[in-house]
């Protein structure tokens with residue numbers, strides 16, 4: 251149950267467990283949040299057990315109901331229990347085969363089909379491991395499947411195809427989880443399970459084999475954060491904790507990659523040698539959601555500093571538009587979880603086309619990290635709240651490091667220029683702390699705006715992705731319609747939206763930026779039409795307070811690095827407005843932390 255609680259952020263519309271105790275398989279499962287399951291177990295206790303599987307669900311096939319919750323039981327004797335993450339794409343034909351053989355189903359899920367198939371195979375062969383192997387070879391799509399059977403009280407079987415699975419190695423006990431958060435309180439020794447692999451897990455040891463039965467040698471790694479980091483630590487929500495963690499997340503991402511002279515090294519980019527790096531003639535960033543906004547910042551930074559053309563594509567669009575890639579194209583995939591199926595599919599496609607892939611990922615041992623030619627890890631620590639905050643500012647930090655690393659290798663800037671930028675990067679954690687310490691008025695205004703029906707966000711240049719992120723935060727946390735615009739786009743249509751008292755949040759560039767007066771003009775244009783303007787401006791910006799009802803100030807920094815600071819008031823604004831509406835900021839409705847299905 252502790253493991254499920256740590257994974258609840260990944261999907262939480264129903265939950266269940268199956269254990270084998272006193273020789274019997276016992277199952278409890280309930281729709282809704284985990285506490286519903288806890289209450290059910292309290293009402294219907296289960297005797298102690300040393301073997302069990304548990305699951306929190308994000309519904310794909312079948313509504314979130316008790317019956318559709320996992321585990322699913324297989325076979326008429328119901329001695330087999332199965333849990334599943336992902337989608338079995340050929341489940342309907344397999345289900346028909348079972349229906350024709352007289353199998354009755356208790357749920358509408360694709361997962362239950364696998365349970366019955368394995369139980370049926372086992373009835374025939376009396377060999378659970380081979381029955382399991384046979385069935386997983388018949389399944390198409392994306393799945394992590396775990397099975398236990400009453401006849402084997404010391405065995406858990408697992409299979410992994412296009413969905414996350416990691417093993418925890420304990421003392422006389424072993425664990426499986428979708429990510430290490432599930433068992434980090436019990437052990438820091440972990441093994442990543444690869445694509446198309448089967449795990450045979452017993453208290454005495456773990457065997458891994460391919461779907462074709464060949465033995466797989468596994469690589470152990472040590473988890474570099476502990477359970478306390480994955481708990482709230484006294485904060486009212488994971489989101490509040492993670493927003494406050496941002497100075498550390500930025501500092502830890504810089505750690506060991508930039509010296510006091512501001513010179514950047516990225517020792518971990520060992521999968522790409524200097525020749526390959528120099529041959530790069532195009533970079534395509536693929537990502538989804540908030541990570542894609544970090545990608546937009548990467549575009550400005552890499553083009554400005556490293557002089558390499560960059561385009562940013564939503565992974566799910568990139569994958570299906572037959573993009574033209576060459577061996578000199580570098581794909582930079584940005585993903586906090588490293589399990590976002592859209593991003594994984596995009597990078598797999600790119601590799602098939604011969605492009606090199608570099609991941610910027612926050613989760614050690616994640617699928618994306620293992621499938622890329624090189625990985626630049628962000629070190630934001632576990633991000634539990636569904637709405638991404640510290641992972642974003644850590645991703646921005648990582649793309650600045652990457653841009654400076656490429657600029658250094660390609661000598662696209664002078665050493666003094668590189669050093670000056672690097673030193674400015676080193677000051678970011680302290681500036682993030684400064685922003686975090688002056689947000690009272692953001693909180694106050696958010697509470698006053700809890701009745702807002704729609705909020706618009708305007709930004710220009712690097713402020714544009716910040717405007718998009720501010721809108722996304724408000725949508726996913728406060729369920730308010732919000733839209734981010736490029737400020738220059740306003741007069742090409744969106745200004746028609748402006749009416750009396752329409753709240754508009756504007757991200758202003760530094761007063762020293764040539765774009766500053768243009769964005770001030772945008773503010774005047776919307777003020778003239780009745781908008782209520784909130785400006786995010788650099789400390790000392792006198793113009794801002796002339797036109798904006800509210801000004802949220804952030805410290806001065808290099809214009810390209812400003813997003814790390816200007817995004818923070820927007821994170822807090824969305825969180826506090828959602829809090830004022832009494833919403834769950836850690837687990838917003840309809841969302842999951844990691845979207846592991848396409």
Ligand code: AGP
Pocket residue numbers: 538539540541584585586587588589590593636637638639726842843844845
């Ligand atoms: C951000 O607040 C959302 N939770 C979502 O947009 C997220 O950024 C997106 O799904 C990408 O996730 P990833 O970084 O784990 O790939």
